[in-house]
Amino acid sequence: VNVVLRAARTEDCEQIYAWNCAPDVRAVSRDARAIHFDDHRRWFARRLKQAAPLWIIEANGEPAGTVRIDRDEHERASISIALGAGARGRGIGRRAIQLACARWDGPVHAEILDANLASRGCFEACGFVKLEHHAHLVTYVWTPEAP
Numbered sequence: 001v002n003v004v005l006r007a008a009r010t011e012d013c014e015q016i017y018a019w020n021c022a023p024d025v026r027a028v029s030r031d032a033r034a035i036h037f038d039d040h041r042r043w044f045a046r047r048l049k050q051a052a053p054l055w056i057i058e059a060n061g062e063p064a065g066t067v068r069i070d071r072d073e074h075e076r077a078s079i080s081i082a083l084g085a086g087a088r089g090r091g092i093g094r095r096a097i098q099l100a101c102a103r104w105d106g107p108v109h110a111e112i113l114d115a116n117l118a119s120r121g122c123f124e125a126c127g128f129v130k131l132e133h134h135a136h137l138v139t140y141v142w143t144p145e146a147p
């Protein structure tokens with residue numbers, strides 16, 4: 001599968017809502033509560049104005065999911081990814097995470113619920129290393145290779 005990242009645009013609002021706010025994705029998020037579309041729309045409009053990257057993942061030219069890197073409350077870069085259910089298990093997540101990290105200048109963290117074995121396996125396959133594990137949350141870090 002050919003995987004590319006392109007910057008998200010205003011018209012991707014509904015599509016990103018469908019991926020990020022799908023019940024099976026919310027269920028593996030830190031805060032599992034449902035998100036109303038209006039709240040998503042406000043978040044998305046603000047988020048698009050920020051410098052931090054927010055991408056659409058395209059697999060063989062078709063939109064497959066979304067990945068972004070945010071600054072968390074500790075000023076760490078933190079990656080989030082969600083693929084549509086039909087796009088999972090074909091190596092797209094792994095490739096998208098690798099591409100996102102390669103475009104970021106510095107270490108990238110990922111916080112994953114300990115029960116989300118698919119995601120943990122995927123991040124580990126990308127070279128993420130476990131940093132800490134508490135309260136059902138595992139924190140991983142990826143560090144770029146020294147030049």
Ligand SMILES: CC(C)(COP(=O)(O)OP(=O)(O)OC[C@H]1O[C@@H](n2cnc3c(N)ncnc32)[C@H](O)[C@@H]1OP(=O)(O)O)[C@@H](O)C(=O)NCCC(=O)NCCS
Nearest residue numbers: 081082083088089090091092093094112117118119121122
């Ligand atoms: C997690 C997610 C991004 C993984 O992407 P993916 O494209 O499905 O995963 P890949 O096909 O690239 O798999 C890469 C590796 O991850 C692991 N993996 C993937 N799916 C797995 C599963 N269901 N169970 C266990 N390991 C799994 C494997 O190690 C796999 O390597 P392999 O194919 O050589 O065995 C995707 O499944 C997804 O969007 N899930 C829902 C949202 C989510 O959980 N987001 C992350 C929240 S922290």
